[in-house]
Amino acid sequence: MTDQEIISEIRQGRREKAIKVLYKELPKIKANIISSGGDAEIAKEIFHDSLVLLIEKVSNPKFELTSKLTTFLFGINRFLWKNELRKRYKNPELEWSDTLILSAEDIGYNEEKEEKIKILEKVLNQVTERCKKIFELFYFKKEDMTTIAKQLDFSSVNSAKTQKYKCMERAIELAREMAPRDLQPNPTE
């Protein structure tokens, strides 16, 4: 698949094939991370995070690729790994002597936002399966509420909507409650 094909697959919601192609880059990224102090597990984690960021970025119709897609993926990966090392060693001056590191803006990475999303992801694991299903169909699959109500056997579109917004309200509240604790910066030694 060419880069453009991968991008259009992602934009049309057919991510699986694209992910499969991009996943072939894992061994190289793994080796890179392992050779600079990481282990296989963190390598996989960071690789998955990079894939998520790449897919999010590419999904935006305004996104324009200025390099090879794999180069972009490696760039994101290096950024995330460097970020991880910074957190681990509390060394803000940690630099890799190469030009492939993208900046946070290039990637659309915002530490605070990422922390909030992490909390929301935790909260999402606590909502009922039915609510989760509604959210996924609505926000991810971009289905409209009429279809969702039918698909999930709601008595009416309105009851589906009510369920969705009540659930979401509760989830966001929960995230707010969790945020102050979770958003504390790492205690310095």
Add this chain to the structure above:
Amino acid sequence: MRADLHVMEQIDLYLQGKMSVTESSAFQAKMQAEPVLAQMVAEQQLFAQSVSRQAIIAEINLVAAGAGGAWYANPFVAAAGAVVVGGIVAAIVYYNSSSEAPEATPETQIARQVPANSPAPVEILPVVVEGDTIGYQEVVHPVDGNDNTQDPTADIAEDHHEYDAPLNDNGTPDRVEYDIEDQGTTGAAETDLNKGSRNASFPNGDLARKIYIEENVIYPGTAQKEKLQGTVKVEFNVDKEGQKSEIRATCIAMFDENEKRLNSTQMVLKQSIAKLFEDKAVSTVRTMPPWEPATDSQGNPVVSEVTIYFQFKLPGRINVYEIPENE
């Protein structure tokens, strides 16, 4: 529907771009006037992103689960196969091929002539060489009956030189840089294309080797407790089938936790630790999957000798590297 639920629906419409231009600009004006609304919009946007992200992660995990079929997924099977097949094949092939060895091209490393039938003693023999170093003569436990003693005239001084080569000023190994632009295919695919002579290599290349080492080799516990680090030179032969034989290991240097090199007396005192490093290196090589055999200029597999170095670094890292030959 409750009023705030209605607001939330409005926010969804706004975020999904389903409002008309007028509605949208009116909504924006309202957001500017009402910080509470603006915050709700921000939260809801993040919420939607989190939902999508979880779904993307689920898709990635699905692909990841399917991608786990690599050969090293089950090292035990690979290892068992290597040992069993190695015992039989290596004995035959190595013997047959030793007569062909002199014909190979200079690029190919040829197995040293070693008496094939010498029994393998199991002890370690410290060899004192002038200077501050002790050379250890590692003798492999006979598993396939084909391991042999190492050439005792191994040049220790050269070992120093070779050991120093891959280290940078801090005494840490240089980070290996990969050419991420052009590294498109796996080592296996290259094998078919590249018919020139080449050295034996770990299947799927150095990267796969690193990962294999990372996932399958554990730092010797006693060495970790005693806070000792070491570098082990491992030599072995790779036959035409990729089987390894005559694995020989020598601990060429040890360091304390402060990277201070042990002198000869300390090395003697810690020789049991050196032995642990050596044994670990040998068993790692032995249980590795079969290597890609070296090839001559016609692309035919030939027997070759490989030298790799195991670097045991505290707190528990193991680096494996080769010294590229510069001839």
